[in-house]
Amino acid sequence: MCNEYQLILPFDDVIETFNRTGDRLVFPGGMPNFGPMASIRIGDRAPIIALGSDGAELIVAPWAWKSPQGRPVFNFRSDDRSFANSNRCLIPADGFFEFTDAEPGQKRKTKWRFAVAGEPVFWIAGLIKDGAFAMLTTEPGPDIAPYHDRQIVLLKLDAALDWLALRKPEAELLRALPEGGLTVEKVFPEAA
Numbered sequence: 001m002c003n004e005y006q007l008i009l010p011f012d013d014v015i016e017t018f019n020r021t022g023d024r025l026v027f028p029g030g031m032p033n034f035g036p037m038a039s040i041r042i043g044d045r046a047p048i049i050a051l052g053s054d055g056a057e058l059i060v061a062p063w064a065w066k067s068p069q070g071r072p073v074f075n076f077r078s079d080d081r082s083f084a085n086s087n088r089c090l091i092p093a094d095g096f097f098e099f100t101d102a103e104p105g106q107k108r109k110t111k112w113r114f115a116v117a118g119e120p121v122f123w124i125a126g127l128i129k130d131g132a133f134a135m136l137t138t139e140p141g142p143d144i145a146p147y148h149d150r151q152i153v154l155l156k157l158d159a160a161l162d163w164l165a166l167r168k169p170e171a172e173l174l175r176a177l178p179e180g181g182l183t184v185e186k187v188f189p190e191a192a
Helices: 011-019 157-164
Strands: 004-007 037-041 045-052 055-062 075-077 087-093 095-100 110-116 122-129 132-138 182-188
Touching (some): 045 122, 087 157, 122 157
16 A cells, blocks of 8 residues: 655646646645655655635645554545545645565565656545545556555546535545556666
8 A cells, every 4th residue: 555655846836736726725834845755654744735714725744643543544445435524635746656575586575656647746635634644545446456456546636626625426536547547667676
């Protein structure tokens, strides 16, 4: 399951992409100061977009809240659930990683980078709880199935406000992209 993603594009590109939805981002705590993030892992603080009193706002929050047992909740199943009464968010990303068994002669798992085909940035559907966020998951689509038995919910750019304001049925939003919707490249081990 996704436990690492990236956002290395300049954040001005993320803001511009969101503003093309017809809404404008606001910054309740002022514009956050961060640079490219090549590896965002569980517990790291990262930018997310949520609905606030003045509209869509960009905030920075930690990835994963604590379960009652004290374990981090970083992925959350979306299957057959309603999120109408939840605090929904968008997690901007330009890549995410999955891992498979180590190749012969390697000790570390094989690392794969995925991105939405033809999009420099995309949204991951998320939830906010206790001031932290988690990514929603669904059944794997054809591009992920060879690598993992679940996948995070990826939203096309025009679905940003549909998820935040829940303007479309959840079943229409919280599903895998069709075949060819993702690109994949092996990150580790590097090709010889």
